[in-house]
Amino acid sequence: MKQLDHPNVNEIRLEAVLAALADPVRLSIVAALSDQSEHSAGAFDCDIASSTLSHHLKVLREAGVTSHRKEGTRCFVSLRPELDQVFPGLLTLVLEFAPKDRARECAERLLPGGPNRAK
Amino acid sequence: MKQLDHPNVNEIRLEAVLAALADPVRLSIVAALSDQSEHSAGAFDCDIASSTLSHHLKVLREAGVTSHRKEGTRCFVSLRPELDQVFPGLLTLVLEFAPKDRARECAERLLPGGPNRAK
DNA sequence: TTCTAACTTCGACGAATATCGAAATAGATG
DNA sequence: CATCTATTTCGATATTCGTCGAAGTTAGAA
Numbered sequence: 001m002k003q004l005d006h007p008n009v010n011e012i013r014l015e016a017v018l019a020a021l022a023d024p025v026r027l028s029i030v031a032a033l034s035d036q037s038e039h040s041a042g043a044f045d046c047d048i049a050s051s052t053l054s055h056h057l058k059v060l061r062e063a064g065v066t067s068h069r070k071e072g073t074r075c076f077v078s079l080r081p082e083l084d085q086v087f088p089g090l091l092t093l094v095l096e097f098a099p100k101d102r103a104r105e106c107a108e109r110l111l112p113g114g115p116n117r118a119k
Numbered sequence: 120m121k122q123l124d125h126p127n128v129n130e131i132r133l134e135a136v137l138a139a140l141a142d143p144v145r146l147s148i149v150a151a152l153s154d155q156s157e158h159s160a161g162a163f164d165c166d167i168a169s170s171t172l173s174h175h176l177k178v179l180r181e182a183g184v185t186s187h188r189k190e191g192t193r194c195f196v197s198l199r200p201e202l203d204q205v206f207p208g209l210l211t212l213v214l215e216f217a218p219k220d221r222a223r224e225c226a227e228r229l230l231p232g233g234p235n236r237a238k
Numbered sequence: 239t240t241c242t243a244a245c246t247t248c249g250a251c252g253a254a255t256a257t258c259g260a261a262a263t264a265g266a267t268g
Numbered sequence: 269c270a271t272c273t274a275t276t277t278c279g280a281t282a283t284t285c286g287t288c289g290a291a292g293t294t295a296g297a298a
Contacts, residue, residue: 002264004276010233014220015141018213022137023256041275049258054276056256073265073274086223087216094137097206101133104205114129121294123246142286160245168288173246175286192244192295 004061004068004075009082012064017087020063021094026056030065030079034095038069038078065091123180123187123194128201131183136206139182140213145175149184149198153214157188157197184210 021027025046032044041057042050057077060066067080083091108114140146144165151163160176161169176196179185183202188195202210227233 008232010223010227013224014213014216015143015146018137018141022134022141024134025256027134042273048256050275051259051277052257058276059255070264070275073263073272075275087212087220090212090216093206093209093212094133097133097209101206104129105132108129113127144286161243167286169245170247170289171287177246178285189245189294192242192293194245 001070003070006061006067006080007064009064009086012083012086014087016063017065017083017090020060020065021091023056023059025052026060027094027098029056029060029077030091031095031098033066033077033079034091036079038076040074040076042074120189122189125180125186125199126183128183128205131202131205133206135182136184136202136209139179139184140210142175142178144171145179146213146217148175148179148196149210150214150217152185152196152198153210155198157195159193159195161193 021030025048028046029044032039041053044053046053046056048056057066057068057075060077061068064080064083064086066077069076069078079091104114140149144167147165148163151158160172163172165172165175167175176185176187176194179196180187183199183205185196186199188197198210223233
């Protein structure tokens, strides 16, 4: 069973993590994993080609955000616990803001200027 | 005095903020502003063309990270306080990790595998 | 008004990224 | 073995990004 390469903890870079999280597809993947669960790659319901999904999973893995375990033909993905040792609280904070941001974005689209528009 | 456009608070997007911070030049700019000071655009000592600096400042401004105030021929830049209302603690956390990450990166370059290399 | 300083904008370039479909791979299953 | 399934890799394309130098803008100085 050939496993995929993961960066050493010392190789995890802040900018790579931020860049990995700065994409809607990847953020939704990470959000889906945030309950500490393990998803097989096919189990994420993003409306993208499987090759594109594979690309995004690779970006997350190489940034040190996710851990990938191959089992049979499947690849189980989960959040890397080491990430929270390297950047404690970062992922939690981003994942806390993500749904609120989506709600704000939606509200802004329906009601430009928002409920508390300044000036 | 024509001022530059800033996004409304409701228009500040998490992904845009993360993307803005996921660049070494911009992260160094933000770090320089982290003492709540105001810098004129020319006062950042990045070794890049002034047009490139202007580009990065535009990205930060449009992401809602910085506030730009034109005075005479100069442009004074500071962190937008509203950012911490929209995403409380995010910038602080990233700015706390940034120097540690640089140190880790440097250590990793000198001593591949790091002092606590696993396995 | 002309000159200068401090930016910004524009146009170009190469590098990186997001995307897809097709082909390759690897393991399970018949 | 042949085949099916899940995923990765490859090749192509379109877009975005970081960078520069040149040209444009704006406001103060001479």
